[in-house]
Amino acid sequence: MSETQSFQFDLLARDGNARAGVFHTPHGDIQTPIFAPVGTQATVKAVTPAQLEEIGANLVLSNTYHLYLRPGADLVAEMGGLHEFMQWPHPMLTDSGGFQVFSLADMRKIDADGVTFKSHIDGSTHRFTPESSIAVQEKLGADIIMSFDECAPPYDRKYNESAMARTHAWAERCLRAKTRPDQALFGIVQGGIFPDLRTQSAEFISSLGFPGHAIGGLSVGETKEEMNTTLQLLNDVLPKDKPRYLMGVGSPEDLINGIRRGVDIFDCVLPTRLARHTAAMTFTGRINLMNATNAHDHRPIDEGCGCYTCQHFTRAYLRHLVVSKEMLAATLISIHNLYTLLELVRRSRKAILNGTFDQFADDFLEHYQSTNAVSTPTTNGANA
Amino acid sequence: MSETQSFQFDLLARDGNARAGVFHTPHGDIQTPIFAPVGTQATVKAVTPAQLEEIGANLVLSNTYHLYLRPGADLVAEMGGLHEFMQWPHPMLTDSGGFQVFSLADMRKIDADGVTFKSHIDGSTHRFTPESSIAVQEKLGADIIMSFDECAPPYDRKYNESAMARTHAWAERCLRAKTRPDQALFGIVQGGIFPDLRTQSAEFISSLGFPGHAIGGLSVGETKEEMNTTLQLLNDVLPKDKPRYLMGVGSPEDLINGIRRGVDIFDCVLPTRLARHTAAMTFTGRINLMNATNAHDHRPIDEGCGCYTCQHFTRAYLRHLVVSKEMLAATLISIHNLYTLLELVRRSRKAILNGTFDQFADDFLEHYQSTNAVSTPTTNGANA
Ligand SMILES: [Zn+2]
Ligand SMILES: [Zn+2]
Numbered sequence: 001m002s003e004t005q006s007f008q009f010d011l012l013a014r015d016g017n018a019r020a021g022v023f024h025t026p027h028g029d030i031q032t033p034i035f036a037p038v039g040t041q042a043t044v045k046a047v048t049p050a051q052l053e054e055i056g057a058n059l060v061l062s063n064t065y066h067l068y069l070r071p072g073a074d075l076v077a078e079m080g081g082l083h084e085f086m087q088w089p090h091p092m093l094t095d096s097g098g099f100q101v102f103s104l105a106d107m108r109k110i111d112a113d114g115v116t117f118k119s120h121i122d123g124s125t126h127r128f129t130p131e132s133s134i135a136v137q138e139k140l141g142a143d144i145i146m147s148f149d150e151c152a153p154p155y156d157r158k159y160n161e162s163a164m165a166r167t168h169a170w171a172e173r174c175l176r177a178k179t180r181p182d183q184a185l186f187g188i189v190q191g192g193i194f195p196d197l198r199t200q201s202a203e204f205i206s207s208l209g210f211p212g213h214a215i216g217g218l219s220v221g222e223t224k225e226e227m228n229t230t231l232q233l234l235n236d237v238l239p240k241d242k243p244r245y246l247m248g249v250g251s252p253e254d255l256i257n258g259i260r261r262g263v264d265i266f267d268c269v270l271p272t273r274l275a276r277h278t279a280a281m282t283f284t285g286r287i288n289l290m291n292a293t294n295a296h297d298h299r300p301i302d303e304g305c306g307c308y309t310c311q312h313f314t315r316a317y318l319r320h321l322v323v324s325k326e327m328l329a330a331t332l333i334s335i336h337n338l339y340t341l342l343e344l345v346r347r348s349r350k351a352i353l354n355g356t357f358d359q360f361a362d363d364f365l366e367h368y369q370s371t372n373a374v375s376t377p378t379t380n381g382a383n384a
Numbered sequence: 385m386s387e388t389q390s391f392q393f394d395l396l397a398r399d400g401n402a403r404a405g406v407f408h409t410p411h412g413d414i415q416t417p418i419f420a421p422v423g424t425q426a427t428v429k430a431v432t433p434a435q436l437e438e439i440g441a442n443l444v445l446s447n448t449y450h451l452y453l454r455p456g457a458d459l460v461a462e463m464g465g466l467h468e469f470m471q472w473p474h475p476m477l478t479d480s481g482g483f484q485v486f487s488l489a490d491m492r493k494i495d496a497d498g499v500t501f502k503s504h505i506d507g508s509t510h511r512f513t514p515e516s517s518i519a520v521q522e523k524l525g526a527d528i529i530m531s532f533d534e535c536a537p538p539y540d541r542k543y544n545e546s547a548m549a550r551t552h553a554w555a556e557r558c559l560r561a562k563t564r565p566d567q568a569l570f571g572i573v574q575g576g577i578f579p580d581l582r583t584q585s586a587e588f589i590s591s592l593g594f595p596g597h598a599i600g601g602l603s604v605g606e607t608k609e610e611m612n613t614t615l616q617l618l619n620d621v622l623p624k625d626k627p628r629y630l631m632g633v634g635s636p637e638d639l640i641n642g643i644r645r646g647v648d649i650f651d652c653v654l655p656t657r658l659a660r661h662t663a664a665m666t667f668t669g670r671i672n673l674m675n676a677t678n679a680h681d682h683r684p685i686d687e688g689c690g691c692y693t694c695q696h697f698t699r700a701y702l703r704h705l706v707v708s709k710e711m712l713a714a715t716l717i718s719i720h721n722l723y724t725l726l727e728l729v730r731r732s733r734k735a736i737l738n739g740t741f742d743q744f745a746d747d748f749l750e751h752y753q754s755t756n757a758v759s760t761p762t763t764n765g766a767n768a
Contacts, residue, residue, distance in 0.1 A: 042704065046711045048435075050692065071679070071704040078680065079700055087696045295455070296462065308434065312471045316463055320426065320455040327430045327711055 007184040007211040009243050013353050017235050017262040018361075020352040023212070023243050025091045025143035026182045027083060028058070032243060032264035033348055035255060035341045036061045036093060037272065041070070042086040045272045046330040047338070049087045054308065055339045056346070058090050059144075061267045064097035064136055069119050069126075073139035081141030093144040093267070095247070096133045096174075096188075099151050099216070110150070112166070130173035138180050144245075146214060147174040149188040154222040160192035167216075168204050175208060186212040186245060193226045195233055202237035213238050214245040215263070219254065228257050235262035252281060252344055253368055256361050259348050266345075271337030276330045278322045281337045283344070285369030287315075289333065294319040307339035308332075391568040391595040393627050397737050401619050401646040402745075404736040407596070407627050409475045409527035410566045411467060412442070416627060416648035417732055419639060419725040420445045420477060421656065425454070426470040429656045430714040431722070433471045438692065439723045440730070442474050443528075445651045448481035448520055453503050453510075457523035465525030477528040477651070479631070480517045480558075480572075483535050483600070494534070496550070514557035522564050528629075530598060531558040533572040538606040544576035551600075552588050559592060570596040570629060577610045579617055586621035597622050598629040599647070603638065612641050619646035636665060636728055637752055640745045643732050650729075655721030660714045662706045665721045667728070669753030671699075673717065678703040691723035692716075 006026055013020040023030040036059040037044045037052065044052055044060065052060070062082060067073060079085045082092055101108055101117045108117035114129030128136075133148040148170045152163035167190045178185050187210035191197030205213060215234060218227050231246070238244055243264040249255070250268020258266060271281060278290040280301045287294075287301060300310035301318070309318075309332040321329035344364075351360035390410055397404040407414040420443040421428045421436065428436055428444065436444070446466060451457060463469045466476055485492055485501045492501035498513030512520075517532040532554050536547035551574045562569050571594035575581030589597060599618060602611050615630070622628055627648040633639070634652020642650060655665060662674040664685045671678075671685060684694035685702070693702075693716040705713035728748075735744035 041708045041710055042701070043710050043712045046715075048692070048712065048715060049696070051432075070708055071700075075680065075700065075704075079682065079698060085698075085701055085704075087701075296459065298463065308432070312433070314463060314469075316455070316459065317426070317469055317471075320459075320469075324425045324454055326425055326427050327714060328427045328432065330711060331430070331432060331715070 006182065009212070009241060011241065013355075015352040015355050015357040016260065018259050018348070018352045018357045019262060019264060020349045021243065021264060023264070025184070027089060027091045027143050030059050030091050030265070031349060033255075033259045033345045033352075034059055034265055035250070035345045036265065036267035037338050038062075038267055038269045039086060039088070040269065041066050042076070042082060044334075044338075045276065046327070046334045047272075051308070051331075051335055052088070052338070055335060056342050057338065059093060059265070060088050060090070061093045061095065062086070062140070062142065063100060064094045064133065064140065065100035067094075067140060068097060068136050069121055073136045077139040077141070081139075083141065091144070092142040094137050094140050094142040094146065096146040096148040097128050097136065098133065098148045099248070101128055102151055112169075114148075130170040131177040134174050134177040134185070138178070138183065141180075142183065144184050144186060144212065145178075146186055147171045147188050149190060149216055151190065151217045151220065152192055154192045154217060154220055154226070156192070157194060160190065160194060160197055160217075164190045164197055164201050168201070171205060171208060175210075184211045186210055186214045188214040188216040188247075189234060189238070190217045192217055193222050193230060195230075198230055198233055199237055202234050206237070206239050210242070212243040212245060214247050216247050218246065219249045224254070224257070227254070228261065231258060231261035231263065238262070250341070251370075252283065252341065253365060253370055255341065255344055256348065256364050259345070259352075259357070260361050271341055272334045275333035275337050278329065278333070280318075280333055281340045283340065283364065284367050286371045289315060289318045289322045289329075291319075301333075301336050302340070305336065305339065306343070307336045309336040309339075390566065393596070393625060395625065397739075399736040399739050399741040400644065402643050402732070402736045402741045403646060403648060404733045405627065405648060407648070409568070411473060411475045411527050414443050414475050414649075415733060417639075417643045417729045417736075418443055418649055419634070419729045420649065420651035421722050422447075422651055422653045423470060423472070424653065425450050426460070426466060428718075428722075429660065430711070430718045431656075435692070435715075435719055436472070436722070437474075439719060440726050441722065443477060443649070444472050444474070445477045445479065446470070446524070446526065447484060448478045448517065448524065449484035451478075451524060452481060452520050453505055457520045461523040461525070467525065475528070476526040478521050478524050478526040478530065480530040480532040481512050481520065482517065482532045483632075485512055486535055496553075498532075514554040515561040518558050518561040518569070522562070522567065525564075526567065528568050528570060528596065529562075530570050531555045531572050533574060533600055535574065535601045535604065536576055538576045538601060538604055538610070540576065541578060544574065544578060544581055544601075548574045548581055548585050552585070555589060555592060559594075568595045570594055570598045572598040572600040572631075573618065573622070574601045576601055577606050577614060579614075582614055582617055583621055586618050590621070590623050594626070596627040596629060598631050600631050602630065603633045608638070608641070611638070612645065615642060615645035615647065622646075634725070635754075636667065636725065637749060637754055639725065639728055640732065640748050643729070643736075643741070644745050655725055656718045659717035659721050662713065662717070664702075664717055665724045667724065667748065668751050670755045673699060673702045673706045673713070675703075685717075685720050686724070689720065689723065690727070691720045693720040693723075
């Protein structure tokens with residue numbers, strides 16, 4: 001199978017700028033728009049692959065930085081690649097390692113050729129270049145792999161100019177370094193909140209012929225309005241016949257706003273991280289199951305939800321698990337949160353196919369109570 | 385349905401002293417011999433009820449002491465009882481709380497009427513009597529409930545004499561206190577390693593007409609030989625037409641040795657606790673998945689095992705999860721360990737029905753490499 005056949009993107013319907021499509025990969029079709037759960041260390045935390053399948057997950061992301069350090073890309077390759085290693089037979093995506101290496105702050109040093117960094121695990125010194133990132137991702141063997149890029153703080157113009165230039169040069173090196181025909185390499189657009197840089201970056205990256213385009217440098221500190229404005233701009237510049245992947249985005253309202261502006265693929269640790277911090281996501285906002293108001297509540301998290309958790313367990317029971325620090329809490333809330341986001345993209349897709357997405361999105365946003373991200377214990381930036 | 389019908393014990397076959405039977409409960413039949421996973425705080429740690437069902441679990445134990453403190457027996461009753469609360473529709477058993485209260489050491493004070501103790505959670509003061517233990521267990525609503533007893537250190541003759549006398553007096557009080565016809569109250573035999581006390585206790589407890597008998601005070605510090613000698617003795621004294629439950633026993637060789645001496649029911653935290661400490665149980669001994677020897681191992685934990693974990697995951701992957709401190713490790717190893725013990729009792733039952741149990745047990749013990757319990761972080765005795 002040629003790369004072109006493997007990674008064809010069929011656009012089935014458009015509704016405004018929202019799109020419903022199918023992206024073909026060697027491990028099956030991805031129905032877009034889609035949300036990808038994150039399996040940082042070759043496992044979506046607290047859930048089994050069987051539970052992920054039951055939720056209806058399809059594309060799963062894993063992190064090159066983490067897998068490179070532990071257990072190592074050679075070991076994953078020796079075990080038959082990431083699909084086989086973690087027993088996810090459906091499509092997979094790896095990031096380039098860049099985002100996590102750059103977030104190591106004082107533990108890394110960037111030059112034109114790449115980045116030297118210290119492991120957050122044992123302090124040992126390592127180096128990523130565009131070529132080595134691709135080599136590692138080829139050993140891991142995901143269906144979609146990412147260019148090595150530099151993500152700058154959103155408001156720093158100078159930094160964004162240089163990071164964008166570096167990202168562009170590295171994108172070309174990644175393309176040259178790539179050898180496996182059964183992997184689709186996506187290019188990444190940078191440029192912070194600056195419209196001219198974003199336009200320039202999208203035009204340049206689009207010109208390189210990638211089978212898909214990722215939008216980096218969003219959801220990293222800018223406002224939601226700035227994110228939406230940037231997505232609107234990129235929707236007009238990025239080619240319509242390739243999938244667009246908004247990296248690291250994950251709240252329900254961000255998914256709806258992204259889909260509305262032509263985004264096809266999302267990933268985020270939010271649903272599983274929130275679950276480990278006792279918060280449940282719903283179509284109307286967040287519920288903290290630790291709250292005493294749940295103690296006697298006979299209802300499931302969401303009465304309209306079809307997930308295993310909501311089909312069986314009361315809020316009172318989930319609160320008991322949370323208060324008692326039982327592992328099952330993380331599992332059951334993760335199942336619910338992931339199901340909620342997957343159900344949100346499934347319903348969005350249906351609405352797009354029916355030509356009713358605008359109404360669906362308006363209704364959703366009207367009833368949704370936005371929450372600022374709950375504070376989670378900050379460790380180092382390398383933690384996904 | 386009358387209590388007698390509900391809790392009938394049908395002895396289907398005997399092979400030497402080993403027995404295959406069926407104990408009827410309001411939540412279904414228990415095929416004996418059986419091993420009961422422990423759900424200390426109304427959850428078998430790290431596994432969902434659906435995963436427990438897939439493993440073939442049937443009887444599940446939960447701890448009165450823990451549930452009484454958190455979330456409280458009234459809350460469990462308000463939520464429809466323990467079966468409904470934790471969504472286990474099959475048979476359940478609760479202990480009396482005695483064992484855990486007595487193991488609180490300097491946080492409890494015993495008198496003839498009961499025990500006053502301090503909560504390990506917040507230090508608050510509480511009191512259990514035979515009557516209050518039964519009242520709590522009636523609120524929890526398990527199918528099998530236990531008499532409030534005192535378990536003495538195995539070698540202390542004086543202590544065992546007084547604890548036995550107390551256990552006997554409390555057994556009569558528990559019988560009088562019990563009101564629910566849909567629960568079977570089991571009496572508990574004590575007496576340490578002293579044959580005359582054990583005989584006396586078994587004769588007295590048997591005379592009270594309980595629908596089943598539990599053997600307490602074993603696996604608490606005595607040798608395996610002393611445990612086996614005691615079980616042999618009790619096998620001759622306890623009535624044959626009632627099920628016998630060996631409390632807190634759980635290693636593979638102990639199950640085989642217990643079944644060989646007429647035990648029908650076992651429970652233990654061992655499989656799930658070992659799993660959280662990275663150890664897998666097999667028919668030939670234990671494997672510590674943390675060991676570097678597993679790093680490149682393509683094999684499952686046990687090539688002959690039919691569990692979800694062994695059907696999918698390599699030792700290399702499990703070691704990666706363990707080293708990376710991923711929650712999925714506890715889940716996958718717990719599934720395997722529980723499956724192993726359940727498979728062991730299923731095979732034992734089949735062998736008894738076929739009249740080949742002695743050969744089965746000899747083969748098993750010949751190939752099994754016994755391990756002393758792995759050291760686990762000791763907290764206070766109240767932790768199951
Ligand atoms: Zn749900
Ligand atoms: Zn197994």
